[in-house]
Amino acid sequence: MLYQRSSKLFAEAEKVIPGGVNSPVRAFKGVGGTPVFAKSAKGAYIYDEDDNKYIDYINSWGPLLLGHAFEPVVNAVIEKAKQGTSFGMPTELETKIAELAVAMVPNIDKIRFVNSGTEACMSAIRLARGYTNRDKIIKFAGCYHGHSDSFLIQAGSGLSTFGTPNSPGVTQGTAKDTILARYNDLAHVAEIFESNKNEIAAIIIEPVAGNMGCVPPKPGFLQGLKDLCTANGALLIFDEVMTGFRLAKGGAQQLFGVDADIVAFGKVIGGGLPVGAFAARNEIMNYLAPVGPVYQAGTLAGNPLAMAAGLAMLEAINNDKDLFTRLEEKTAYLEAGMRKVLTAAGLKYTINRVGSMISVFFDDREVVDFETAGYGNNENFKKFFHGLLERGVYIAPSSYETWFITDALTYADLDQTIAVVAEVATLLDK
Ligand SMILES: *Cc1c(COP(=O)(O)O)cnc(C)c1O
Numbered sequence: 001m002l003y004q005r006s007s008k009l010f011a012e013a014e015k016v017i018p019g020g021v022n023s024p025v026r027a028f029k030g031v032g033g034t035p036v037f038a039k040s041a042k043g044a045y046i047y048d049e050d051d052n053k054y055i056d057y058i059n060s061w062g063p064l065l066l067g068h069a070f071e072p073v074v075n076a077v078i079e080k081a082k083q084g085t086s087f088g089m090p091t092e093l094e095t096k097i098a099e100l101a102v103a104m105v106p107n108i109d110k111i112r113f114v115n116s117g118t119e120a121c122m123s124a125i126r127l128a129r130g131y132t133n134r135d136k137i138i139k140f141a142g143c144y145h146g147h148s149d150s151f152l153i154q155a156g157s158g159l160s161t162f163g164t165p166n167s168p169g170v171t172q173g174t175a176k177d178t179i180l181a182r183y184n185d186l187a188h189v190a191e192i193f194e195s196n197k198n199e200i201a202a203i204i205i206e207p208v209a210g211n212m213g214c215v216p217p218k219p220g221f222l223q224g225l226k227d228l229c230t231a232n233g234a235l236l237i238f239d240e241v242m243t244g245f246r247l248a249k250g251g252a253q254q255l256f257g258v259d260a261d262i263v264a265f266g267k268v269i270g271g272g273l274p275v276g277a278f279a280a281r282n283e284i285m286n287y288l289a290p291v292g293p294v295y296q297a298g299t300l301a302g303n304p305l306a307m308a309a310g311l312a313m314l315e316a317i318n319n320d321k322d323l324f325t326r327l328e329e330k331t332a333y334l335e336a337g338m339r340k341v342l343t344a345a346g347l348k349y350t351i352n353r354v355g356s357m358i359s360v361f362f363d364d365r366e367v368v369d370f371e372t373a374g375y376g377n378n379e380n381f382k383k384f385f386h387g388l389l390e391r392g393v394y395i396a397p398s399s400y401e402t403w404f405i406t407d408a409l410t411y412a413d414l415d416q417t418i419a420v421v422a423e424v425a426t427l428l429d430k
Contacts, residue, residue, distance in 0.1 A: 001390055005049035006037045030377075030398035031430035043408040046394060054394035055413050057403040061396075062210075062242050062267040065327075065356075066316055068406025073271040075311040080304050087304065094302040097311040101269070101279065104249045104318055107259045110285035113277045113302045117241035117266025118146025120276035120377045121204065123296045124264045125150060127278070128235045131287045138192055138203045140183040142212035142370025142400075144249035145204055145239050145264075153178040183209055183369040184217065185222040189214035193232045202262070203229055204237040207252030210402040211242075212373035213359035214352040224260040229261070235284070241266035241276065242402075245317055247355045248324055255355070269311030309396040323407060327356040330414060331405045334358065345425035350376070356405040360384070362428065373400065379429045387424030393417050415429035 013020035021027045021035065037049040044067055046056040056068070064070070081091075087267050098111050114120050119378060125137055137150065145151040149170045153163035163178045165171070179196065182188045183205075193200060203225055209215040229236040238260035244251040245268040253260055266276040279285070289295045300306075317323060335353050338360065342349050348364040361367050361376030362384065381399040389397055393401055393416075 001052045001392075002050050003034070003036060006174035007034060009037045025396070025398055025401070028397045030400070031382045033386065035397075036389070036394075040089070043067040043069070043339075044406060044410070044413050052392065054389070054392050055409070055417055057393065057395045057405070057417075058401075059404045059406050060272055061401075062246065062404050063270060063272045064404075064408075065246055065268050066313070067406045067407055070271070070313070070316070070408075072312040072316055073309045076249070076308040077273070077305050079366060080308040083304070085303075085305055088299065091304055091307070093304055093307045093311065097307050097314065100311065100314050100318065101265075101277065104245070104314065105263065105279065106250045106253050107281065108263060108279035109282040111265075111279035112275050112285070112288060112296065113275060113307070114296075114298055115274045115300055115303075115306075116146065116276045117239075118148055118276070119298070120241060120266055120278045121145035121151065121237075121239055122148035124237050124239075124262045124278045125202060125204060127143040127280070127284065127294050128237060128262060130292075131284055132201040132233065132235060133232070134199055134201035135177045136179060136196055136199045137201055138178065138179045138181050139191060140205055140209070140370075141180050141181055142215070142373055143204075143206045143209055143239070144211035146241075147204075149174045150178050151204075152338065153180065155180040158203055170345060182371075183215060184214075185369065186221055186228075189225060189228055189366065193228055193234075198233070200232060200234045202235040202237050205238055206242065207238045207240065207256065207260075208243050208247065208354045208357060210357050212360055212370050212400050213367060213376060214357045214402040215367060215373060216352060216354045217256070218368065222252075222256050225389055226258055227245045237262045237264065239264045240424065242357070245269060245314065246357070246404075249318060268313065268317075269310050270306055272307035273303075273309040275306045275310050275401055297335075306397070323430060324355070327405060327407055330407075330409055330411070331356045331358055333411065334405065334414050334417065337414065338421050341418060341422035342425055345422070345428070346430050347380075347428055348424055348430075357402045358405065359399075359402045361399065384424055387427055388420055391420040391423065393420050 152167045152170045154166035163175045165175045240251040244265040248254040262280040264278045351363045362380035365376035377399045
């Protein structure tokens with residue numbers, strides 16, 4: 001494939017945008033090379049500026065559960081735009097999407113819309129801190145909750161349970177209120193509660209981690225967290241920015257039968273427009289301004305174009321009773337096909353999958369947390385990524401990302417992908 005225009009556009013972009021991108025992972029730093037510039041997309045395919053065609057397994061990093069340029073979403077946005085793009089006043093549309101979201105997701109009474117997953121998670125912990133009148137939160141190494149200060153924290157050195165900033169600009173003061181735990185390690189979380197009695201406001205977790213590759217929760221882990229929270233007067237926050245409306249209509253809460261206290265959304269809920277949201281039962285949501293004391297706001301929150309896109313997306317998901325079965329079957333088919341060809345090539349690998357989230361690690365040890373996810377960050381992954389890209393299959397340019405399967409993929413697309421994986425597998429190190 002030729003990437004002439006992409007290379008030229010990237011060089012131009014680098015002059016006026018840091019690293020040429022508006023979000024770091026787009027820059028291919030994890031795999032080497034320069035990013036491909038997108039021109040257009042439809043259904044399962046994306047076309048770059050050199051008119052190369054790819055089967056897309058990123059899908060804007062999750063939002064496009066039903067494929068690119070999904071017509072009901074596109075039409076809803078066009079129709080709305082003609083009537084004005086922003087009012088800064090309440091609209092009926094906001095109530096409609098809120099009603100539908102509340103009907104689809106278990107255990108929530110009210111929802112507040114924001115503009116990104118980052119804002120949703122940031123607001124969720126502020127609400128949890130305000131509601132419990134406590135400062136500390138527990139987050140898990142390898143889980144991503146957006147780029148607000150409280151989450152840009154890594155494990156502290158030695159025996160200290162306090163986190164330390166993992167980006168300059170995050171203060172030590174902020175870091176000391178975020179405690180890092182190991183994913184899937186309930187005993188570790190119990191210890192943290194033990195040594196921070198009456199200080200923990202909330203645990204925040206990706207109920208299926210998708211930002212260290214796909215890492216499922218072990219059986220009983222999520223319920224164990226809920227029980228620890230209940231016993232210690234803390235709130236359980238599910239960051240369902242990735243899993244919400246993807247793993248089931250009601251997200252991970254429904255899939256695993258565990259009730260969270262606050263749920264954060266993003267990605268699918270906006271159908272490809274910038275939307276985030278957070279939701280909870282009345283007693284918690286009524287703690288939010290203007291009803292309660294916890295402040296949170298947004299000039300473009302509940303924007304009519306974004307709400308029109310989100311509503312069209314949620315309606316399509318809600319009205320399609322076989323959607324999640326189809327997604328499960330397609331992704332399981334891809335998994336089985338890849339297992340067959342990777343095994344035939346004699347490669348060491350691990351595939352983790354939950355519903356339409358799947359990832360391949362080129363290491364045969366079990367991947368259960370951030371440390372073990374690191375095994376897959378190796379040369380084979382880089383070769384695999386570039387081999388797929390050159391053959392028209394676009395996966396995320398980092399071993400720490402999950403693949404997002406959409407309903408727009410046909411079995412012919414999946415077969416072609418498996419054939420490409422088989423070819424590339426022969427080029428990897430055994
Ligand atoms: C993408 C993501 C976020 C951040 O959402 P943005 O819209 O990129 O700010 C937060 N949490 C999880 C689990 C995510 O996958």
